[in-house]
Amino acid sequence: MPPAPRSFLKHWFAVEAIPLYAILGIALTGATWFSIRQARSPSVIWTKSNPEPWNTVKPDESTKIINVNHKLDKSYSDSESPIRLDMVMQLDSPQPSFLLPNSSNIQDTPEETPIDGLPLSRIDPYGLPALIFGGASLSQQYNNDSHLESLIPLRTVRTALRYGINAFDTSAYYGPSEIVLGTVLKGLESEFPRSAYQLMTKCGRYGLDRDGFDYSPKTIRRSIERSLARLNTDYLDVVYLHDVEFVAEEVMPRRSGDHTGALGAEAELYGLREGQEAKVWGDGDQRVLEAYQELQKLQAEGVIRHIGITGYPLPTLLRLALLILHTPPFKPVDVLLSYSQSNLQNPAFAAFTPAFRDRARVAQLVSASPLNMGLLTPKPPAWHPAPEPLRTAVANAAKVCKEKNWPGGLVNVALGYAMRKDAPFAGEGHGAAEANPGEIPVVVGLSTPAEVHEAVRSWRAVQQEDASSIAKRRVMEDEVINIFKDAGFYGWAWPSPSKE
Incomplete structure (x- = not known):
């Protein structure tokens, strides 16, 4: 009978085993390296x-x-x-x-010295300044790495604080913004202690689309704990649920266009009819409520002073503010922020303001992006959701401002519209030095001390214009507005989220 076949690796020390041991050794080394890297x-x-x-x-x-x-x-x-x-x-x-070294060890520069003039107004009930520092500028969305690594953020924040811009809006979603801001403020604490400014951050959003949101109570709490550490503080003045429309149910007859019909004939289609306030339209609404309730717990613990919501679609913000008000413990939203709808192209925030204040009893409204996320600038960002016909209308508006030799061009017209005393969404007394409950503070992105000076200069200019100057400004504003009307984009809102 034939000899029995020799079994492979009959003995562990067989020569044939050497390649296998080598492979196993490499795999084990790689796994160990990966585990250490993951841990560190x-x-x-x-x-x-x-x-x-x-x-x-x-x-x-x-x-x-x-x-x-x-x-x-x-x-x-x-x-x-x-x-x-x-x-x-x-x-x-x-x-x-x-x-960072203490600010006293960082040489002051002339550009950080405020220019004397009208002080920024303070706004009741929370004492916010008329201009709020937009912390998204402390991220790669608006600035490159070398800018963020330099002393420019510290000098910018120091200049802003010296002007009285002492509220900062940031988010867990804004890249390193919280970390950079927290480090800068720590370096400035000898000149500006924690009691000298307000910190406003957001939680719940960590990605571009719906999959990047986590409104679970556990994650909300952990996100706040991380924000506290990043910002070098033991309390936060305002915490928002970030971009609630990505989580809440979508209750609206159309995703883009003019939504002011939600305040009248189309109210029921937007879930805003009298009697619909307490309706939970689905799981998304329930997740918003649970996240908000976790913020209420943190507020009761003293970690957060005021809580709120942010987002783009105004009908959705109003519906959720009403839902929160009509859900135990039946407390209204403290602060509500919307963006890109208090400007020359879309002033819809003005139409919704009475409903936010009177019906939903929101204590403080905040407006962001007077330049419509850069759309109303000489070079609108490529990522902006504006369709090409709207971009063309913006270019035409900029051309008209240039032809009219308007100082500062379209940017100045847009900022003046958002900041002047009789702006349609400002309320009476916009710009008064004393606290004024009618005023709506504006979040403005600031990247350099020069931009801080320009923002304050623009705000002061429109507060102090005489009747003749205001009349000229209104004429210029109307010309720009008519361009958007002729293009069919005045009061037009893009869909958010961009996909259903």
């Missing part, structure tokens, strides 16, 4: 080419390691690993910290 640094990267900042994104060849700028030393609080400014990290990941 975050695995979630937010880059310009990969803008999903939650826990589904892994580093790849597009991940950029930022060089350490000698002016702004960066390190992990518990690791020697290099960090990346453009990451939005898992809540349980090590957080990067930025080391």
